[in-house]
Amino acid sequence: MVKQFPKDFLWGGATAANQYEGAWNEDGRGPATSDTSRAVDPSERRSMGSEFSTPMTLEKVVAALEDTEGLYPKRWGSDFYHRYKEDVALMAEMGFKTFRMSISWSRIFPKGDELEPNEAGLAFYDKVFDELNKYGIEPLVTLSHYEFPLHLVTAYGGWKNRKVIDFFVRYAETVLNRYKGKVKYWLTFNEINILGMTGYLSGGLLFEDGKLHLQEMYQAVHHQFIASSLATKLAHEIDPNNKVGMMLARMEAYPATCHPDDIMEAIHKDHANLFYSDVQVRGYYPSYMKRFFKENEIELVFEPGDEAILRQYPVDFMSFSYYMSSVTRSPKNQTEEQKATAGNLILGEANPYLEASDWGWQIDPVGLRVTLNKLYDRYQIPLMVVENGLGALDTLENDGAIHDSYRIDYLEKHVQQMYEAIEDGVDLMGYTPWGCIDLVSASTSEMSKRYGFVYVDADDQGHGSFDRYRKDSFFWYKELITSNGASILK
Numbered sequence: 001m002v003k004q005f006p007k008d009f010l011w012g013g014a015t016a017a018n019q020y021e022g023a024w025n026e027d028g029r030g031p032a033t034s035d036t037s038r039a040v041d042p043s044e045r046r047s048m049g050s051e052f053s054t055p056m057t058l059e060k061v062v063a064a065l066e067d068t069e070g071l072y073p074k075r076w077g078s079d080f081y082h083r084y085k086e087d088v089a090l091m092a093e094m095g096f097k098t099f100r101m102s103i104s105w106s107r108i109f110p111k112g113d114e115l116e117p118n119e120a121g122l123a124f125y126d127k128v129f130d131e132l133n134k135y136g137i138e139p140l141v142t143l144s145h146y147e148f149p150l151h152l153v154t155a156y157g158g159w160k161n162r163k164v165i166d167f168f169v170r171y172a173e174t175v176l177n178r179y180k181g182k183v184k185y186w187l188t189f190n191e192i193n194i195l196g197m198t199g200y201l202s203g204g205l206l207f208e209d210g211k212l213h214l215q216e217m218y219q220a221v222h223h224q225f226i227a228s229s230l231a232t233k234l235a236h237e238i239d240p241n242n243k244v245g246m247m248l249a250r251m252e253a254y255p256a257t258c259h260p261d262d263i264m265e266a267i268h269k270d271h272a273n274l275f276y277s278d279v280q281v282r283g284y285y286p287s288y289m290k291r292f293f294k295e296n297e298i299e300l301v302f303e304p305g306d307e308a309i310l311r312q313y314p315v316d317f318m319s320f321s322y323y324m325s326s327v328t329r330s331p332k333n334q335t336e337e338q339k340a341t342a343g344n345l346i347l348g349e350a351n352p353y354l355e356a357s358d359w360g361w362q363i364d365p366v367g368l369r370v371t372l373n374k375l376y377d378r379y380q381i382p383l384m385v386v387e388n389g390l391g392a393l394d395t396l397e398n399d400g401a402i403h404d405s406y407r408i409d410y411l412e413k414h415v416q417q418m419y420e421a422i423e424d425g426v427d428l429m430g431y432t433p434w435g436c437i438d439l440v441s442a443s444t445s446e447m448s449k450r451y452g453f454v455y456v457d458a459d460d461q462g463h464g465s466f467d468r469y470r471k472d473s474f475f476w477y478k479e480l481i482t483s484n485g486a487s488i489l490k
């Protein structure tokens, strides 16, 4: 019997406007938080970059916007804005069934609080969706992916302000109506849990004292939950064919030992991560968060009706990113050295059984099967892996080839584990590896951290032709899709 993936499995690739589109100040687009992201020096790669570790202040925002000398690579991305036809043709050549992309909110509502949208912005996405439709590629659209109109930061204080829910709902309603019949699959907030760890990129939160404030971060998260539920409600009303998903940065954390305190620590880590999907899939706050809020002196403001909104409009499916696993150890069992590095956002301590990428991300294909099983056991709704992949340094050879066997190896092992998870009984809708065409890194704003099947000829300074080249992985993925997985499931 030939081993294959389910018949309608959605093979594709994933991108986001803030890192891919470029054209940050064209056709009426307003500035967004991502436009203030400065590229980090390669020596800081393993720190997860400043985007995810340093609280943002108003002074820094203003300085970045006025800065014409510094490196802000998300402003030019991979120039998808002008090259979408060429890129969609490359996706079609690989046989994509779906393409994950995001809409830039500030292209539609440049300041975020206008009553009328920017027609030029709406028209751009019409052209992209029509191009995808030409090849039978189903768009999967994220409404908010690591960017947020800057005016909503300076005038309203970001997502901690409840008024932002109304602005988001207006934006969602506008695009849901405009693209009715063209887009069926929607995600509301990319990696919604990262807001509870950082604040600025997706939440527009500023912390003038340089410290993260959990009260404001969790209030902002609550507002995003409500906004997501209201967008889900609208999506279903506007077109009953619409399917709306939540999106989690899944952080699979293994206990470092079988010491009961380490096991308990892993449960705490899971709670911190799965809180977001618990609310968005089940429709209510999990009981374990009450203790967390109490111990951290967090008092969330719920308006009357909020609980009902969450309960009535949960998501249709759950999507998540998976790049690596981590190792967790109870503070009681940590050495002084481990305590000193424990502040790292995601990386945690080294797993002796795994290798890591050049950026220190620990490569763990079996962890994907572990996580798929855990999530499906917990929620029993369709799942989708909407990000996965290896950020690596690639070399463009003189003949235009890119030999990325390391990427093929990474992806192949993860796809094999997805197959095993499906055999375990997991309802998996599809797979969209991250950065299918090279784009700027979210955490470090480097171009040289490449994920794609297609190489984009641009360097960290934005120099280059921006021409596209097929990597070896391009041909590998094409064969995989054509055979519906059979080429690697021997």
Ligand code: BG6
Pocket: 016, 019, 146, 190, 191, 249, 321, 387, 391, 434, 440, 441, 442, 443, 444, 449
């Ligand atoms: C996810 C984000 O966190 O990981 C993407 O949704 C991001 O926007 C991706 O690009 C990979 O991270 P990085 O920092 O390597 O670009």
